[in-house]
Amino acid sequence: MLGSLLFIVGILAALIGLGISIALHECGHLYFAKKFGLRVPQYMIGFGPTVWSKHRGETEYGVKLLPLGGYISMIGMYPPKPGQHAGEQATGFFSRMIEDGRQASAESIPEGEEHRAFYRLPVWKRLFIMAGGPAMNFVLAAIIFAFLGMVIGVYQPTTRVAEVYECVVPASERNNPDAATSCDDKAPGAQAGLKPGDVVTAVDGVAVDSWDGLQATIRESADTPLEFTIDRAGQTMTLTVTPRANEVYVTDPATGRILEDEQGNPKTQTVGFVGFTPQHERAQQGIDFVGEMYWQNLSGVYNVITTMPQRVVEMFQAGFLGAERDPYGPMSVVGVGRVTGEIVAQDAIPVLDRVATVIQIVGSLNVMLGAMNLIPLPPLDGGHIAATLWDGLRRWFAKLRGKPEPEPFDAAKLLPVTMVVAILLMAIGALFIFTDLVNPIQLFK
Template identity: 40%
Template sequence: MDTVLLYTLGVVLFALGVAVSIGLHEVGHLAPAKKFGVKVTQYFVGFGRTIFSVRRGETEYGLKAIPLGGYVKLVGMFPPHPGEDPTRVRKSNTGLFTQMVSDARSFEYEQVEAKDQDRLFYKLPWWKKLIVMSGGPLVNLGIAFTLFGGVFMLHGVAVPTQTISVVSECVVPANAPARECTADDPPTPAADAGLLPGDRIVGFNGATVESWDDLTTLIRANTDGEARIEFVRDGERQTATTNTTVNTVLDLDDPEAVVQAGFLGVSPTTELERQGPVFVVQQMGTYTWETVKALGQLPIRLYDVGKTVLGLQERDPNSPMSVVGAGRVAGEISSDHTTPAVDRMISLIMLLAGVNLFLGMFNFVPLLPLDGGHIAGALYEGVRRGWARLWGRPDPGYVDVAKLLPLAYAMAMVLVVMSVLLIYADIVAPVRLG
């Protein structure tokens, strides 16, 4: 198939996957809200101008022009000002921030009728608010778990074997730029021993080797000592003797760090091996923790992206991307003729799973306007009311998250700037495969 057509197909499939993920995220809010009796007036995927909408009962469902998010309009997110009739919220205040909050309350109650007073979101028990606001990001995490789990259990994971795929010609530190061997580079112990691609290593210094991990551990611990290697070539068991050397290699516990350890100079072949549920849970735990760490480093990484946009440095291939950048990666994956079609499809699924994992965790950040801000408010309300009951004090009432709206508006501006920066960077200095 034509490269351009494949590229376009990859972008379209990825965009559809993201749109479906956004739609399901909003269903995660919509379904429990309706279950708990909250009045829901709108369910939209996208922002901006409405392309299509249809009304079913009291709720309008539709699509908007800018497919960068979605929303569900839950009536009564903010309680009225203390002492005021919720149907007659005051509309004039002194002070910019006070006016912002007052205007937001007024907008909340424009669609509230007398019969809706028991269907306002803020009147829900704190644990129901928690379920409604957690539903969206939990759906994203569920999508990620399902996609990753499907790949791991049905397709399999590439597992290194004891069979050699590549014998390095010379010793080059793992953190050195990729280059050709020179006359000044010493040969690797594996090349010196005469090992060849296709050899299957079964023993090292008298120890039986049953996996690539076994061999890696033995080689690294051997530093620059003598190495007696047993291997099978063309069905015949053979032995070679050499000395491993100390080299700069990647840390097994932290792939971004390097250590000094024994080095042989061989790379393994890999085989697909289907995994079980335990592996899926462990891997999802690892991915989730890595995502949390990435979120913690997001300000620094965005600063680096800004330097890239200004031409001060090259784009880090591990830097954050917008959905535009992820779409470009999807197109490159689809149009890579050197990779089998099945592997390309698996890579697209993994990319979409990663996007859902990030979106889910990002929405748990406890700041408005993200879902995490409302989740934090619900948890605080539960703790505050529980503490009052424990000490026999009067009920402190609902938590008024509207008071945090000035911070929410500031955070919204930060998100807009972040999105614009990443989209621009993905256009002028995109992350590319390889």
């Protein structure tokens, strides 16, 4: 009963974190829009029917039924078509769509408020307005990561021994039951008398204070005797350990994920091997931890974007054909909520660790929201930024040539692209949600 309750609490925590992130994203747009005098009729969190709203000044603030995003409406998003005559009718589906967009934009401008239309603003102001949303997500993520690393702290491997292996087992033989049970080749650490709880303080008289340094020394010293100075329950001892050459998996230093070659096989390398695992302890980090988390998350977002066709195929296979899910693959908001619920429901995990994980997930969500919205395709913020930059480039080039300033870029012409991209995003989102419902990623089996 308690586990189910905690699972629900975890899901709610993820949804609340996502909701706050979306709300602050829209606040980023709203702040600059208001600052530059742009009229904003609506600020809404979610889509669909309005659940609650309240007017404050000229803006309606509200929440809609489907918490899958948010928006602010701004008057005069599209300029009128140059040279268009009253009563002129557009022909063709896309032409009518473009004209309907222009008409809706014109109708959104109250009489006497023409100077407050979006398209009339200087290029730099439009850029600030459209970039304000992603910028808010990036700032929020930086605050979250700084709090996580500098206040709560994160687990780091230490030079304290957690477990000592009895055998030397090559990576290619790890799944072989016979290799796991037979121990003809005793691991160097066990052979030398290394025990759990020992703290390695020096190697060959050189002090070591980090796992990375100790591991690097071991890996470079295959078949070379090393003198380990250890602290065992307060007593200083020395052990002579000779690392053995052994085949190990190549892992991503940020995530610990086993890397694969072009054929999809796990990568391996032959290095010096002693046969013990480090104990992990929580430690406060410096401000550089924020940069590390940004790099890790942005790399993940970039990987998802550049491999999206492959990801869609994998999600279709997992959702409709029962294929195994990639535990490191993308998830929908449903998948994020479920994973968060599973983590919070684990009684075996200390409360602080569960809280820290939820906080990290919210930080990663903000990096993802900010980065995805900068993709230069409408209706994403990046699409509006690209259109504004093109408008500014046209004006700069005209000025450079001594020509009159051109009419504002007719962004309404991008409405067909907006429709196609929106349909694709909704289809991909629906596929991801469906897959997360019928074949979710399970961290704890």
